[in-house]
Amino acid sequence: MKRYGLIGFPLTHSLSGQYFTNKFIEEGIEDCIYERFSIPSIADLHEILQSHPDLCGFNITIPYKKEVLTFLTERSKAVEEVGACNCVKIEDGKLIGYNTDVIGFENSLVPFLKPSHNQALVLGTGGAALAIVYVLQKLGIDFTYVSRTASSDQFAYDHLDASIMAAHTLIINTTPLGMFPNIEDCPAIPYELLTPAHHLFDLTYNPAESTFLAKGKAMGATIQNGQQMFVEQAEQSWRIWNS
Numbered sequence: 001m002k003r004y005g006l007i008g009f010p011l012t013h014s015l016s017g018q019y020f021t022n023k024f025i026e027e028g029i030e031d032c033i034y035e036r037f038s039i040p041s042i043a044d045l046h047e048i049l050q051s052h053p054d055l056c057g058f059n060i061t062i063p064y065k066k067e068v069l070t071f072l073t074e075r076s077k078a079v080e081e082v083g084a085c086n087c088v089k090i091e092d093g094k095l096i097g098y099n100t101d102v103i104g105f106e107n108s109l110v111p112f113l114k115p116s117h118n119q120a121l122v123l124g125t126g127g128a129a130l131a132i133v134y135v136l137q138k139l140g141i142d143f144t145y146v147s148r149t150a151s152s153d154q155f156a157y158d159h160l161d162a163s164i165m166a167a168h169t170l171i172i173n174t175t176p177l178g179m180f181p182n183i184e185d186c187p188a189i190p191y192e193l194l195t196p197a198h199h200l201f202d203l204t205y206n207p208a209e210s211t212f213l214a215k216g217k218a219m220g221a222t223i224q225n226g227q228q229m230f231v232e233q234a235e236q237s238w239r240i241w242n243s
Contacts, residue, residue, distance in 0.1 A: 002174050003054045004034045004241065007045060008061035008069075013179045013206050016059060016064045019234055042067040057089045057241040059234075062176055065127025066099075072097040082134045084127035087237045098240055101131035104233030109135070109201060112224055115200055117170040123187045124175035125154070128203055132172055141170065146189070157188045165193040171216075173202045178210035186211035196220035205230050 005017045020034035031237070037048050042064050049055065061067050065084040072085065073094035078145040079085045085097035120143040122129050129145065136143045145154035155164065168221055177185045194200075198221035202210050213223040 001054060002032045002056045003052055004032065004056055005037050005052075005058045006034075006039070006061060006241050007037045007039055007048070007058055007063060009038055009040050011036045011061070012181055013176070013193075013204075014061060014062075015206055017218075019231075020238075023238075030123075031213035040092035042071075042073075045071060054112075055090055057237070059237055060086045060088065061127070063126065066130075069097065071095055078134070084130040086127070086131070086238060087232065089240055099131055099134075100133055100236040100240070101128060101229070103236050104229040104231075105132055106135045106138070107232050108224070108226075110139070110158065112199055112201075112222065113170075114199070118142065118195045119170045120144075120170035120172060121160075121164075121189075123163045123171065123173045123189070126174060129174040132174055132203075140188070141229060144168070160190055160193075162193055165190060165198075166195075169198050171198060171200050173200070173204065173210075173212050176204070178202070178207075178212050178235070179204045180206045183207050184211060186215060191215040191219060194219035194221045196222075198222070199224070202226060203229065 006014060017034055017036050024032055033112035065086050068085050074096045075099045078099040079097045082099050085099055089096045116180050118141055120141050120175040122132055122143050123146045125145050125147050133143060146157060147154050150156035150159055173187055173220045175187060177187050194216050200213055200221050201224045202212050203226040208225055217223050
């Protein structure tokens with residue numbers, strides 16, 4: 001039996017287990033299982049690796065996409081350049097890191113882009129944000145991080161004024177705010193300044209329409225959740241594990 005899984009904490013929001021279980025059933029794959037490993041510390045990964053010698057690969061979600069780097073034997077070019085990993089293949093005892101978020105985000109975002117979407121606000125500065133920024137740079141889209149405090153290369157939420165919001169018509173939420181079960185939460189941007197020219201992308205896919213997206217839609221903005229990104233990165237992970 002080949003074992004695959006997901007590490008993160010908490011994992012109440014994740015549908016990865018359901019996705020792969022359904023995939024195995026639909027495609028008649030009988031020698032594989034996928035399970036969730038909810039670990040309160042990245043150090044607990046040592047025990048998982050030791051107690052599951054049949055583990056062939058795993059995905060990584062919040063908050064360990066950067067912390068898992070210290071466990072890797074080898075890294076793909078994307079992991080080296082992004083500085084975050086969300087997919088690991090275990091081969092001959094080696095942990096080889098990949099970043100499938102990059103492919104998932106690019107493939108799902110591009111069909112929605114318009115020429116006016118040339119400046120972006122990236123909400124959050126974690127491991128997921130690094131993959132998003134990597135893609136924005138590849139696409140030639142200028143970006144600025146938004147976090148709780150301002151610095152030379154990021155805005156604070158309470159500094160987002162009318163001119164900033166008008167200039168940045170692509171807004172991407174990489175934070176867990178609004179993710180199940182805390183579905184009422186949302187990033188503290190000035191939603192009243194959104195217009196039909198804005199496109200909002202939420203990496204969250206559970207719920208399908210987060211409060212962030214609902215508030216944007218109410219102002220006429222186009223919206224997109226992370227469902228297609230999730231599917232794209234999951235299928236890319238599967239290809240990596242079986243290559």
